[in-house]
Each structure stands twice: as C-alpha cells, then as structure tokens.
Ligand SMILES: NC(=O)C1=CN([C@@H]2O[C@H](COP(=O)(O)OP(=O)(O)OC[C@H]3O[C@@H](n4cnc5c(N)ncnc54)[C@H](OP(=O)(O)O)[C@@H]3O)[C@@H](O)[C@H]2O)C=CC1
C-alpha cells in the first residue's frame with residue numbers, strides 16, 4: 001500500500017504542477033496580447049465594468065474608463081494605481097471620460113472624440129454599461145421602454161459607430177459587447193431589458209460580418225446572473241429604482257471571474273461566449289427546437305410571479 005501511495009503522490013503533484021504551469025503560461029500569453037493596447041470600458045464605475053478595468057489594467061493595457069459619475073470613476077482609478085504600486089508593476093494611469101450613454105447626441109459629438117483624444121486610437125472597445133428592468137408590460141411606461149433601449153442599445157451602438165472609422169482606417173480593432181442570456185431568450189417582466197439585449201445581439205452579429213474585411217473582431221458575451229448591483233439599479237414600470245438585490249443576482253457568478261472570461265475571449269478573438277448554467281442553456285436550445293414548450297414554461301413563470309405579487 002505504502003509503495004502504491006509512494007508512486008501516486010508524485011504523479012498527482014507532478015500533474016498539479018503541470019496544470020499550474022499551463023495556467024501561468026496562459027496568463028502570460030493573454031497578458032502579452034493585451035499589454036499596451038488601448039482598451040475602452042463603459043460602465044467602469046461598478047460591477048463587471050470595474051472588474052474588467054482591474055483585469056485589463058493588471059494586463060498592462062492603456063485604459064479609458066467611462067461612466068456617468070466622475071467621483072466613482074476616480075475611485076476606481078485611485079484603486080488601480082494603488083494596486084499597481086503595491087505590486088510594483090509598471091502600468092498606465094487610466095484616462096476617464098464622463099458621459100451619459102443614453103444621450104446618443106453627446107456620445108457622438110463629445111464622448112467618442114474625447115475617448116479618441118486619450119491615446120489617438122482605440123484597440124478594444126468593451127460595451128459593458130447597462131441597466132435592467134422589472135415590471136409588467138401593461139404598466140410599464142413607454143418612456144421606460146425607451147430609456148432602457150437608449151442605455152443598453154442606442155448608446156452602445158452610437159459609441160461603436162463613432163469609434164469604428166478609426167478602427168477601419170487602422171485595419172485593426174476589437175469590439176466586445178456584454179449582452180445577456182436574455183439576449184437569446186426573453187423571460188417575463190423584463191420586456192425592456194430582454195428587448196434591448198436581443199437588439200444588441202442582432203446588431204453586433206451584423207457588425208461582425210460587415211467588419212471581417214477590415215480585420216475588426218466582434219465578441220458578444222452572454223452571461224447568466226452575476227453578483228453585481230444590476231437588480232438594485234433596475235428600473236420599474238414608472239422609472240423609479242427597483243432597489244432590491246434579487247436572490248438570483250446575489251447567487252450569481254463573481255464579476256471578477258466573468259472579467260477573466262472577457263479577457264480570455266479577447267485573447268482568443270472569440271465571436272461569442274455564452275456563460276450560463278445547464279438550465280438557461282437548455283432553455284436557449286428549447287426556444288429554437290421546441291418553441292411551444294418554451295412558451296408554456298414562460299407563461300407558467302409569468303403566472304407564478306404575478307400570483308406571488310398579488311398575495
Ligand atoms: N448582473 C447580472 O446578472 C448580469 C449583467 N449583465 C450585463 O452586464 C453589464 C454590466 O452590468 P453590471 O455590472 O451587472 O451592473 P451594475 O449596475 O453594477 O453596473 C452597470 C454600469 O453601467 C453604468 N451605466 C448605467 N446606465 C448608464 C448610462 N446611462 N450611462 C453611462 N453608464 C451607465 C453604471 O454606471 P453608474 O455608476 O453611473 O450607474 C454602472 O457602471 C450590463 O450590460 C448588464 O446587462 C449581463 C448578464 C447578467
């Protein structure tokens with residue numbers, strides 16, 4: 001027995017060592033692709049955007065962080081500088097560009113120009129900022145439908161379109177968009193959010209095909225729940241804040257893990273990343289292969305949710 005164990009232990013340790021070495025080499029390789037690139041991140045003040053800022057900063061990218069709130073963005077910048085100083089890493093101090101994505105006129109006239117003026121060009125644009133919705137269709141004001149669409153769809157496409165000519169001229173660039181599982185299936189009481197994410201999926205699929213000839217990559221990332229403030233910040237039927245941390249959100253993936261997935265997707269030039277558990281993945285397939293079943297399941301969800309609200 002002792003002899004068997006004596007053979008197994010070094011084998012396991014050797015295997016573990018190889019896995020760690022492989023991971024380290026992978027990280028180094030990913031870092032090398034990202035080093036010195038100009039990376040623009042929208043919604044960098046919190047949640048997934050903030051974690052993307054951390055991950056790309058650690059990979060020594062030249063960051064342009066975007067958000068609505070200058071003070072919160074400044075906090076992120078200070079934190080990144082402090083982390084780099086602690087680890088004695090030579091990194092770039094991030095630029096900040098402050099604007100409201102839902103104001104598409106401002107995005108085109110001011111924000112895109114300011115972003116370009118930071119480093120003269122953009123290598124990677126990560127369209128991350130977004131807002132969610134909670135409410136039934138009967139009671140949701142049309143202005144709320146429009147606001148969510150402005151932030152999640154028209155803002156990102158306006159920014160992308162404004163930055164594209166510079167990428168086309170350089171015959172190089174990468175556009176990433178953070179969509180959602182709800183860009184592939186629509187669930188009840190999320191009409192504005194699901195519609196905006198479906199539109200996002202469609203637009204960026206068109207973009208990918210059209211940009212291939214210019215060597216511009218497009219990656220659509222479709223995550224399931226992530227543990228961020230998304231549900232807290234979601235808007236309700238009348239535009240007021242929902243203000244609840246849903247259990248689904250609280251139990252979601254860690255934003256830092258999702259940010260690593262985004263980095264990997266950029267490194268591998270992935271066209272699509274679906275980051276969902278078995279049930280949402282099954283639901284996506286059923287939506288295409290057996291729509292009648294999918295509609296029944298969704299109607300039953302809607303009934304149950306309405307009943308629990310009525311009680
Ligand atoms: N959390 C989840 O379960 C999932 C999230 N996603 C997607 O991930 C992305 C990031 O969201 P997440 O980190 O979860 O949520 P957060 O609410 O934590 O972050 C959203 C970010 O978007 C910014 N933002 C919102 N509205 C605007 C606007 N009008 N103009 C500029 N910036 C704006 C916010 O800035 P400010 O601080 O100014 O409000 C904030 O930085 C979103 O696109 C979301 O749809 C996808 C799947 C699951």
Ligand SMILES: CCCCCCCCCCCCCCCC(=O)OCC(=O)COP(=O)(O)O
Pocket residue numbers: 132133180181182187190193223224225226230231234246248249279280282283286297
């Ligand atoms: C007999 C087999 C039937 C199989 C059907 C399974 C149906 C299961 C439904 C699963 C629905 C999953 C929804 C996942 C939604 C999601 O992950 O959304 C991510 C977000 O963007 C979160 O935003 P939110 O504002 O909704 O928190």
